[in-house]
Amino acid sequence: MPRTFKATLVLIGVLIMVALLAIISIAQSYQANKKIIEVNRALGDLNRSTEQILSQLESGVAVAGNAGGTAGASNDRYAAAINDPNNLLSPATDQLIAPNAVPGGTLKRLISSDPKGFNWLTENSADVSELQTYVHNGFARQDFNNPDNFVSDLAYMVTVNEDNTEYTVKLREGVYWHVPKVDFSDPRYEWLREPRELTAEDATFYYEMAMSPQVEAGSIKSYVEDIEKVETLDRYTFKVTWKRPVYHSRTTTLLAYPLPRWLFSRDRDGQEIAQESIPVEFNTHWSVDYPIGTGPYLFDSFKPSSQVVLTRNRDYWGAKPPIERIEFHIIKDPEQGFARLLSGQLDFLPKIAEPRYRSEIMNGGPKSPFKTGELEYEVIDAFAYYYIGWNSDKPMFADRKVRLAMTHAFNRQSIIDNVINGLGELQTGPFYYDHPANDPSIEPIPFDLDRAAALLDEAGWVDTDGDGIRQKTINGENVDFRFTLTSYNRPTVRSWVSIFREDLRKIGIEMRGDFVEWPLMQRRMDDKQFDAFTGGWGLTWFNDPFQIWHSSQADIPKGSNRVGFRNAEADEIIETLRVTFDTEERMTLLRRFHQIVHEEQPYSFFYAPKESVAWNPRVKNVVFQKIRPQTYSLPWYIDESAE
Known part of the structure; x- marks a missing residue:
């Protein structure tokens, strides 16, 4: 709470006392039972009104009079910066906190699986990413009304040089990290009691860890490989210098987030870890059991197979959310x-x-x-899509004709209509069906078992012994076309996998469904221990296919090119996209890339969910x-x- 608002708070206190006296006076004239009802109701309304005013005060909004002081000067500086034509950050058009919101209460939500871990950098599942948005902040965020615009979050000013290679970022002052939820009865944690201020050192630490080959953050590596250096200019300012102008430099710089150097560089006792050991220790650092951030909610607790609990950060630097507590209940059965x-x-x-x-x-x-x-x-x-991924590093799915046959045998539209109740749009490629990068001229591959069988014949998969299963000689060995589809264990997935399995049997393929829970599914995908798997991607507004589709990402630990897609023309397009800023040129390249992926069928693209x-x-x-x-x-x- 800014200390400069004491006068305003005194005024609020006086108003509260006057209101209480009035309430008591009214209550005395009523019957005993009516007294209790009226007083409790009035006190509840008064508490809520007071909390709303305090929330405004703490977020730097003057309720009455002039806030003045250091906080006021900072707010003036932030307001001036957002109107600076050189600032890459735009004024926000979305309103995250409703002015009439009633404070308090507990929101009980559902997540469908246990989070695999809480290291914001190395864990990239959708559930963990969502939890991070409550607990932490980025340097900037996308405007929810206009995702093309970046608005202020931890940074209030971002400038870039003419060739888009040097980004200078100024952070807000007076933002504090959460105190980790450790057991302070253990004397080892005494050094963690006091809140620490966010500094530029925490910002540069993020990039150091993301760029380190020893840190297991495969999903982010391709985005930071063109960074030349990151420098701390002063306590609240840092600079990111890129080796060359690349299109994703802006999103990578602005949508990144700090990591607490002061925490990850120390062991439980507060003793410093040797500098060269920090990246290795980072992957399994003890503190990830007590995740922290700078955001509107504090991480309170995690009980496996039960719930994750967040509580409102009463010292949050921004406008406080109204809900006091959020419980994410882990329920696997829909x-x-x-x-x-x-x-x-x-x-x-x-x-x-x-x-x-x-x-x-x-x-x-x-x-x-x-x-x-x-x-x-x-x-x-839902800004996402589902698919079946074929492991192209396995001889069975190395041939494009086989992958195309699998899509012909997948009765996607019928499943969408009859199993998923029409709550989805058939997907033809790697971009959201309603995004400008999606090529509308590409027709979905139709369900056609005869065509699928013909393609398998052309690929050399034929039933030579009359047992109803196709065979092929691979490396001198006669191999039956039998494979396992690793799938997320949900009733709807089981239903459509069963339909797909029956259709494959009709053309001489035996598929076994292996239905597993999410943590095991994630490990198998990370380790590429699958023949095929049912997957999905949550999408971002800005398209950079490198992470998922460039051949260089097929062999890195925990990489996103899990299916081993390798295509020289696709690589060239992806690399060209990274240095192309013209919108029309980008659309042409993205649509050609869509065509290549459609022809190669590394995935059998399924649907974009509603x-x-x-x-x-x-x-x-x-x-x-x-x-x-x-x-x-x-x-x-x-x-x-x-x-």
């Missing part, structure tokens, strides 16, 4: 999730399972909770974003009177 929502044990469900959507929404009668008002729902576009989300009516101002995380609950609030 039906159990719906039952808990209906019973009030959950407030928000990020996806209604397809059978339940069919029974309660598509075919629901007047007693459906969505008709009676017990629950609310909305269908939203998610049906549901919530308890006590949750208000439920808005969804164009970009991930689309169900970001920072603007939401709880109205206890609606229960």
Whole structure:
């Protein structure tokens, strides 16, 4: 809380006392039972109003009079910077916190699996990334209303030189890291008691770790490989210098986030780790069990197979969110999730399972909770797509004709219509179906078992012994066309995998489904221990295919090119895209890349989901974003009177 607002706070205190006296006076004239009701209600309203005012004060908004002092000077400097024509950051057009939001309450949400870990840099699953958006901040963020624009977050000023190779970033002052949720009865942690201020050293530490070959952050390596150096200019300013102008330099610089150098450079006792050992220790550093950030929520606890709990950061430097506590309940069974929502044990469900959507929404009668008002729902576009990935490093799927045959044998549109209730758009390539980079002239590969069988014949897979299974001689050995599809263990996935398996049997292929939970699925993908797998990608607004599709990413640890896609023309396009800034030229290149991937079929692209989300009516101002995380609950609030 800024100390310069003492006068305002004294005024608030006086108002509270006057209001309390008035309430007591009124209460004395009522019967005893009515006294309690009126006083409690008035006190509750007064507390909420006071908390709203304090929240405004703490975020630097003057409620009455002039805030003045150091905080006021800082805010003046930040306001002037955002209007500076040289600043890459634009004024925000989105309003994350509703002015009428009621503070307090607990929001109970669902996540479908245990997070694999909480190292913000080395873990890249969607659930961990979403948790990070509550606990931490980036240097900038994308405007939710206009994702092409970057707006201020930890940085208030970012400038770049004429050839887009030098970015100078100025950080806000007076931003503090969370205190790790360690057991302070253990004397080893005494050195962690006091909050530490965010500095440029924490910003440069992020880049040092991301660029280190010893840090297991394969998904980010390709984005930072063109950085020449990162320098700390003063306590709150740093500079990122790139070797050459590359298109992704802006997003990579602005959307990065700091990491606490003071924490990752020390052991549990607070003793410094040898400089050369820090990158190795970083991967499994003890502190990742107590994740911290600078964001609006504090990491409170994680109980495997139960829940992750976040609590509101009362010392947050920005506008405080209204919800006091967020519980992410780990529920693997979608039906159990719906039952808990209906019973009030959950407030928000990020996806209604397809059978339940069919029974309660598509075919629901007047007693459906969505008709009676017990629950609310909305269908939203999820900025993502699903696919089956074929391991091209396995001889079975090395031939393009085989991969094309697999897509012909995959009755995608029928599954979308009948299993997924039409909640999806057929995907033809690596870009979101409604994004400008997606080439609309590319027709989806049709379901055609005869064509699939012919392609398999051409590829040398034929049934030579009459047992109904195709064979081929590979490296002198007669190999049956039998493979395992590693899949996420969910009822809907089981349903469509079963349909696919039956269609493959008709053309002489035996597929076994191996259904596993997410942590094991993630490990197998990271280690490339699969024949094929069911996958999905959450997408970003700015397209850079390098991470997923460049051949150099096929062999790096925990890399994203898990299927081993290697194509010389695709590599050339990807590399050209990195140094091309003209929008029309980029669209031409991106659409040609789309065509190549469509022809090669490293994935059988499936669908871009439309998610049906549901919530308890006590949750208000439920808005969804164009970009991930689309169900970001920072603007939401709880109205206890609606229960």
